[in-house]
Amino acid sequence: MMDLRHVQAFCAIVRLGSFSAAAKALSTTQPSISMRIRELERELGVQLFDTKSRRTKLTQKGRKFIFHAEELLKLVDTIQESMADDKIVSGTIRFGATETVAMTWLSSFVESVKKTYPDIVLELDIDLTFDLWAKFHAGMLDVLIVPPPVGELGVYCEPLGEFEYCWMASPKLGIPHKRFSPMELAEYPIITLSASSALYQMTVRWFGDHGSAPNWVNHCSSVSMVAALTQSALGISLLPSTVLKERSAAENLQLLEVHPPFPKLKFFVVYGTYAISSALKAVVDIAKATSTFTPPDTSMDESP
Structure with missing residues (x-):
């Protein structure tokens, strides 16, 4: 047998x-x-x-x-x-996610896992998209929360929703309040995440699709650092829309109106089909339940 x-x-x-x-x-x-x-x-x-x-x-x-x-x-x-009996679900799950997840609903997710399944141990890894995929392919991570994956055998990819990044700048730069085209925006110094991030790849494609090339001045591995450099008036950048909800950030950042708008970042929960334990399934279900990403609007979808 x-x-x-x-x-x-x-x-x-x-x-x-x-x-x-x-x-x-x-x-x-x-x-x-x-x-x-x-x-x-x-x-x-x-x-x-x-x-x-x-x-x-x-x-x-x-x-x-x-x-x-x-x-x-x-x-x-x-x-x-x-x-399975929910009361005895246990195991260690190696969970990888981008900083966008860490800045939004990750803490609620961890709290929900510990409350519902106290015997599950989460090993969290926050990194850039490309690096998370590399660790997943090397067998170092069990579950990923990442932007659009590449179709491949033996992998489940379930959509979680979308998250909005917006162009922002420091008021110190004196950028006029107007609607910018991608070509006009490309003239300003641009701060971005490194090439290992999905956001960087989307940004390059977005500018390219509109006949312009970005004027890069800094590449960072952290969204928080990108925000800090932007607030210091070293350039403009794409930042999570939720940043403006923070009072200190709102006072030091100016939202730039851009048309066409930058596409929303789509996120998926990814895990292998070859070793699905009850603990892994429980973690995936809780991730889908606690995610605060908005469901995609298929009627107005603009693929990145």
Whole structure:
């Protein structure tokens, strides 16, 4: 009979791209993962990975089996969820999110998890989008809250909603109160998050789509630092709309009217299909319930 651990290992390799990353994600060794795959191939009577390729590459049978494997693990997850007792849900979940999440609803999320499932331990990692994805692919994170993901095998991507970033500047710069086009805005010094962020990529594309190139002056790894540099009149920047709710920030920042407006940042909750525990499912459900991101308005959607 097929061993579910073998199927789980197979799906982890496909999703993470290597035997070593799968071993790390499943808290085991690479030789153990290799042994599981050999046993799985023996049970199925087929070769799942192309041993002639230097990269981890599926054979034709392997590509066919991945869909059955994912459905099998999904069914197992459904069964476990239906039989689970909420009072004994436990485990450690490595949770990665961007600073936008940390600045908005992360504290409420952590509080809700601890109150509902006191035996779940959360390991939080706040980082830029690209770096979070790299850690996820390396098997170092179980769940991500990130902007638009790239479609890939073995990954669930569930939309959470949208969040608005607005162009702001210090009143010290003396920028006139008017409606700016992207081309006019590009003439000002611009402070931004580093290239590892989804916001940076969206900004480059937004300017490019309107025939202009941004005048970068600073790249930061923190939204808080971007806000501080902007308040110091070193340039203009995209900042969370919620920043203006803070009295000190509102006194030192000027909202710039721009047309067309910068698209809202879409966020997703991302997790692998290969190792869904009751604890992971509980954390994902609470994230979806506590998120304060607004549901996307499909009637006026402008894709970034």
